[in-house]
Amino acid sequence: MPGHTRSRDVFLNCPFDLAYLPMFRATVFAVIRSGFRPRCALETDDGARNRLGLITDIIEECRYGIHDISRTEADGTPPLPRFNMPLELGLFLGARRYGGKPQKEKRCLILDRERYRFQRFMSDIAGQDIHSHGGEPDQCIVEVATWLRDQSRSKTVPGGRAIAVEFAAFQTDLPAICRARGLQPDELTFGDFTAMVEAYLIAP
Amino acid sequence: MTKSAKIAHASKPAPYVVSGRTADGVSVLRSAVKPTHFTSKQIAKTIETIRVGAKTR
Secondary structure, eight states, X not given: OOOXXXXXXXXXXXXXXXXXXXXXXXXXXXXXXXXXXXXXXGGOOOTTSOHHHHHHHXXXXXXXEEEEOTTOSXXXXXXXXXXXXXXXXXXXXXXXXXXXXXXXXXXXXXXXXXXTGGGGTOGGGBTBOEEEXXXXXXXXXXXXXXXXXXXXXXXXXXXXXXXXXXXXXXXXXXXXHHHHTTOOGGGOOHHHXXXXXXXXXXXX | OOXXXXXXXXXXOOOOOEEEEOTTOXXXXXXXXXXXXSOHHHHHHHHHHHHHHHHHO
């Protein structure tokens, strides 16, 4: 894997369903507010493109990764766990382990609902520091912002709790912003949402 | 520049585009993907209008 990583790109490895949307949007907001750029598999809606190929390309380009394994739980009939998140975490760790020098600079944050739950389904990652968000978007913002600030060593990025307050204000304004553009908040694509957060954060 | 140097240079990623800065000076980077339902200029204008409206209310 000869490719360079991008020093401000953060790969988001998480579910994309409606139930997880508040957590996903909170994470995206925290990443942009911290001076980084979120990347994920929602970047293209190209049915002709192999999804795993797209994901591995994004993983290769990102120096940072945020992996939420909280939805690795039995579901459906018969009940089976979703393994997409652990698979992509494995790809990210593999790139760091086997890739060239730029890939070895990769860093990741692993999130779960409870700190030691992973030991029941992915005990091989014992030794990694798993952070708990308790299923709360505000706590997720605190964990993401604290970790990114530590990575960037920035002295200007505010703390996670302050970013969570800003996110709450953004969420309050979001319906009016969407209405003005003839949209509902749940119709926003990943590109729409990131552009909206960018414009909101730099608006005078 | 040698041929191999050109190839090495070409593999470097393009620099980030800074969309702007927050009030406390944090650089906001332009997204890797463009919006679908509006342009960046349109959404910036919309947010500005809504903020001005909220302030004058």
